[in-house]
Amino acid sequence: MTPVMGKKAAKGTFWADAMADEILQHVDRHPRLQQIVADQGMLVYDEKTPSGIIHVGSSRGWILHDVIARALRGKGAPAHFVLSSDDMDPYDKPSAGLPREEWDQHLGKPFRHIPSPVEGYESFGDCYFRQCTDLFDQYAIEAGLETTGGLYEDGSFDAAIQTALDQTAAIQGIYTELYGDTPASHRLPFAPLCEQCGRIGTTRALEWDGARGLIRYECRSDIQSYKDPVTYERTYIPGCGHEGWRSPFGGGGKFPWKVEWAAKWITKGVIAEWAGKDHFSKGGSRTASCKFSVDIFDYPPPYPSSGYRTGNGYEFLNVGGRKMSTSKGAGVSFAEVTEVLSPSMMRFLMVRSEPNKVIDFDPNRTPDIVNLYNEHDRTERVAHGIVTKEPDALVSKLDRVHFYTYPERGELAGREAPARVKFPLAAIVGQSVETAEEATATLRAMGHLPEGRGHAETALRVGEARSWLGAYADDSKLRIALNDAVPADLEIDDASRAVFAGMAADLSAHVDGTEVLTEQDFKGRIFAHICDAGIEQRPFFGVAYEALLGRPNGPQLSTFLMSLGARALPLLNEAAGT
RNA sequence: GGGCCCAUAGCUCAACUGGCAGAGCAUCGGACUCUUAAUCCGCAGGUUCCAGGUUCGAUUCCUGGUGGGCUCACCA
Incomplete structure (x- = not known):
C-alpha cells in the first residue's frame, strides 16, 4: 500500500x-x-x-x-x-x-x-x-x-x-x-x-x-x-x-x-x-x-x-456526571443500555464527540434524550442534503458524523432520508396504543409520515421510546398514565359534562364503526361541542387533562383520544356523569 | 504536591490549520377553529472563564491564574 x-x-x-x-x-x-x-x-x-x-x-x-x-x-x-x-x-x-x-x-x-x-x-x-x-x-x-x-x-x-x-x-x-x-x-x-x-x-x-x-x-x-x-x-x-x-x-x-x-x-x-x-x-x-x-x-x-x-x-x-466503574458495581452496563437505548443513538453520541471531550450522558434526563434524537435527526437530514441552513463547516462535519455513525449505509447520493418522527411524539403515541403497528398507523393518520414510507424506522423509534420510558423516565413529563378514575375532587360543571358526553358519543361511534371519523373530523367535533356548551376552550382542556391524566396539560386531545380508542371511553363517560 | 484534558448563548455543541463568533434545543412573541416537549414564522440571547503577551487582527498561538474532570504504590 x-x-x-x-x-x-x-x-x-x-x-x-x-x-x-x-x-x-x-x-x-x-x-x-x-x-x-x-x-x-x-x-x-x-x-x-x-x-x-x-x-x-x-x-x-x-x-x-x-x-x-x-x-x-x-x-x-x-x-x-x-x-x-x-x-x-x-x-x-x-x-x-x-x-x-x-x-x-x-x-x-x-x-x-x-x-x-x-x-x-x-x-x-x-x-x-x-x-x-x-x-x-x-x-x-x-x-x-x-x-x-x-x-x-x-x-x-x-x-x-x-x-x-x-x-x-x-x-x-x-x-x-x-x-x-x-x-x-x-x-x-x-x-x-x-x-x-x-x-x-x-x-x-x-x-x-x-x-x-x-x-x-x-x-x-x-x-x-x-x-x-x-x-x-x-x-x-x-x-x-x-x-x-x-x-x-x-x-x-x-x-x-x-x-x-x-x-x-x-x-x-x-x-x-x-x-x-x-x-x-x-x-x-x-x-x-x-x-x-x-x-x-x-x-x-x-x-x-x-x-x-x-x-x-x-x-x-x-x-449522570459519574465515572462508570465495573468493580464498584455502580453504573449502567453495556448490555443493559443496549436493551433500552438505541445502539445507533449511542454510536452517534460517541462519534459526534471528539475523543478528548468528556461525554456526560444521563438517560434519566429527558432533555438529554430528546436533544440527542433531535441532533441525530438533523445530522441525518443534513447528510441527505435536505437542510442547508447550517454553515458549510458544520455541514461537512455532520456529513462525516453520519458516515461513521452509519457505516453500512454507504453512499447517500440520490437516496431518500429515513422518515423520522420526533422522539417526544413517538413517546406519546407509543404510550397510548398497544402495538408498533397501531402507533405507525396513528402517526400516519396524523400526517407525520409520508405516504408509503417510514414504517420500519417509526416502529423502531416507537419501540425505543417505549423501552426508554419503561426503564428511565419515571418522572419524565413525557410519561403519560391514564387515570383509573376521574379524580374525586375535580370539579366539572354541567356545560363541561356535556362536552365530555359529546366526545364519548363520537368516539364510541368511531370505535364500533357506526361512523368513520378522521382525526380532523374528530377535532372539529370537539370544538363544536365546546362551542355548543358555550364555554371557554382553554379552561375546558385543563379540566379534560386533569380528568384523563391528573395533569394540567397533555398531548393534543383529539390525537390522544383517537389513539386511545375504546380505552378512553370509561373515563369520558365518568367525566360526563353518565 | 506533579501531570494531562476541558472551559464559546440557559443547555448540547460549531466556527474550514489567526480574518465580521454560528446552529440545534430551551425561553419569549406570533400563526394554525387546537390546550402540547406537535407544525410553521419570528425576536432575543455572548466582555468566547480571568489577566497579560505575540499580531494589522486572537475563540484560535504563548505565559500565568481560576474553575471542573481524570490521574500519579500494587492490581488492571
Whole structure:
C-alpha cells in the first residue's frame, strides 16, 4: 500500500480522518512498521479485562477504535480492528453480583479458567466479554476478537517472555526509574500459573533459569489482597503453598500488566491503540509500557504514542456526571443500555464527540434524550442534503458524523432520508396504543409520515421510546398514565359534562364503526361541542387533562383520544356523569 | 504536591490549520377553529472563564491564574 503522505491535518478535518492521517505518518516514520503493515495489514488494537459486567463507558473505546480503523480503510490502508479479552488476568476481588460462598474459591485464578456464572459461555471471561461483543453487530462495530490467554497458550508470547525474563534487571531498572524503589524493582516480571491450584494472582516468581527455560515460583497467601466489600478489611487471597519449577511458556503464566501491554505490541505488531486517559497519565501504565516497548522489546509504541511520549488517551463517557466503574458495581452496563437505548443513538453520541471531550450522558434526563434524537435527526437530514441552513463547516462535519455513525449505509447520493418522527411524539403515541403497528398507523393518520414510507424506522423509534420510558423516565413529563378514575375532587360543571358526553358519543361511534371519523373530523367535533356548551376552550382542556391524566396539560386531545380508542371511553363517560 | 484534558448563548455543541463568533434545543412573541416537549414564522440571547503577551487582527498561538474532570504504590 502507499500511505498518503500527510501534511498536518487541517483543523477542520473530522477527528477520525485527522487521526487516520497521523497514523499513516506514524507508519511512514518507521520502516519496521511499514514492513509489518505490508505483511499483516494495519492492526488497530484494543483490549478489555472481563472482570465482571462491563459498563457502558467501555463502549466508547470500541467505537473509537472501530471508527479509526474505518477511517484508515477509507484512505486505502489495510486496517482492521482487533479486540482482545484479557482473560489471563486474575479474579482479584469478589464480584458484586455473585454469591461469595460459591465464587471466592476462584479468587486468584485467571478469568478464562473460572466457570461462567451464566449458562452458555465457556468461562467467566468468555461470559462477560461476549455479553458485549455479541452486540457489536447492532453497534456496527467491526472487530476481530481474540483472547490474551489464547495468545499465551498458543505460544505467541513465548519470544517476548524469553526476552523479558532475560532482561529482568533492565525491567526492574525501569520500574525503579519511574516509581522509585518499590517491590517491582526486585521481582521477576512474570506471574506463573500455579500448577497445583491454578491460581495466577497468588504466585511469586523466584528465579529464572534461562538455559533450561524454567522458572521457580511459590504460591503464597501474602501476595494479592483486596478490600472486602462488606467488612472493608484487607483480605489476602490464599495460595496453596506449592513451590516448584515450571515453564513460563505456552500459557505457564502471564506478564504484569505494564510489561504485558508492551509485549503485546511487538507480538501482535500493533500500529495504533488507545485507552482511557487514566492509562495515559504521566507515570501511568502507558508511560511504563512505552519505556518497556522501546528499551526492552525494541518496538515503536503504537499511535498515539511515539517513542517515550505517550500521547493522550480518550476521555470518559460519564453517565449522570459519574465515572462508570465495573468493580464498584455502580453504573449502567453495556448490555443493559443496549436493551433500552438505541445502539445507533449511542454510536452517534460517541462519534459526534471528539475523543478528548468528556461525554456526560444521563438517560434519566429527558432533555438529554430528546436533544440527542433531535441532533441525530438533523445530522441525518443534513447528510441527505435536505437542510442547508447550517454553515458549510458544520455541514461537512455532520456529513462525516453520519458516515461513521452509519457505516453500512454507504453512499447517500440520490437516496431518500429515513422518515423520522420526533422522539417526544413517538413517546406519546407509543404510550397510548398497544402495538408498533397501531402507533405507525396513528402517526400516519396524523400526517407525520409520508405516504408509503417510514414504517420500519417509526416502529423502531416507537419501540425505543417505549423501552426508554419503561426503564428511565419515571418522572419524565413525557410519561403519560391514564387515570383509573376521574379524580374525586375535580370539579366539572354541567356545560363541561356535556362536552365530555359529546366526545364519548363520537368516539364510541368511531370505535364500533357506526361512523368513520378522521382525526380532523374528530377535532372539529370537539370544538363544536365546546362551542355548543358555550364555554371557554382553554379552561375546558385543563379540566379534560386533569380528568384523563391528573395533569394540567397533555398531548393534543383529539390525537390522544383517537389513539386511545375504546380505552378512553370509561373515563369520558365518568367525566360526563353518565 | 506533579501531570494531562476541558472551559464559546440557559443547555448540547460549531466556527474550514489567526480574518465580521454560528446552529440545534430551551425561553419569549406570533400563526394554525387546537390546550402540547406537535407544525410553521419570528425576536432575543455572548466582555468566547480571568489577566497579560505575540499580531494589522486572537475563540484560535504563548505565559500565568481560576474553575471542573481524570490521574500519579500494587492490581488492571
